[in-house]
Amino acid sequence: MRKEVNNNDLERINAAWNKLEPLMDETPKQNFKLKPLFIKKLAIAAALILISSIALLLFNAKKEQVQFVTKYGQTLKVVLPDSSTVYLNGNSKLSYINNWDNNSDREVKVDGEAYFSVKHTKSNQKFFVRMADNLSVEVLGTEFNITKRGKNTQVVLSSGKIDFHMNNLKKGNDVVQMKPGDLIEYQNNSKSYIKQKVDPTTYSSWKSNRIIFNKTKIIDVLQNLQYTYGLKVKIEDEKMMNMRVSGSAPTNNIQSLVDALSETFNVKFILKGDSIVLKNKQP
DSSP: OOOOOOHHHHHHHHHHHHHHHHHHHOOOOOOOOOOHHHHHHHHHHHHHHHHHHHHHHHHHHHTOEEEEEOOTTOOEEEEOTTSOEEEEOSSOEEEEESOOOSSSOEEEEEEEEEEEEEOOOTTOOOEEEEETTTEEEEESSEEEEEEEETTEEEEEEEESOEEEEETTOSSSOSEEEEOTTEEEEEETTTTEEEEEEOOHHHHHGGGGTEEEEEEEEHHHHHHHHHHHHOOEEEESOGGGGGOEEEEEEEOSSHHHHHHHHHHHHTEEEEEETTEEEEEEOOO
């Protein structure tokens, strides 16, 4: 059954709605004001977040490692962040963390052969050269040559004073202080070293594109050719291994070097691709 609504009912409903509608539209309005102390704390927090982010970026940048690698027969001059200079011989690697400061120790890692000219700093910062086999050289400001090839390590001091750290020695002091002209050769197999007096220029002449022999065994020359130039060595007569010679040869051209070696040792050095063959010269 359908109920009808008359005009009077509609008028009463409309009148009630007209009174209720304004009340429904009225929403309470409040004005919020931030206190000055809260604003100050908020600004400090934002500044701390910004500073932390910048510090993190700088820290990550500081930890970036720089690395230099030379190919066979290549030499390279590297200037370190403190303006010290390193000359890399062929088949060698130098690495360090960038962005050195004025207070921390300076540190590099080397594998192969390198000549160092280390600058002394006003704050007397130590300079460390790290190598495999738990070996390191500690300096303040000096010049020296390092050769780290295989199991043998050789350090020759040209000027100044350095400490050679050998932490695996079977006997004796683990730290040996070197003076100009000192050569120390550390042998990893026996955990021992040999120290002698030499002419330092003989061992660093390679950075001037020459190799100098001073009563040098031919076996030492051949090892140099293997490590520095990547050459495979073949010898017809083992008796030649004990030959010694004095002289010099250029190193900036491998064929010129081989020809000079033949002339100096009075032995045939024959270059064949990536190999070098030694033969006795016919009388």
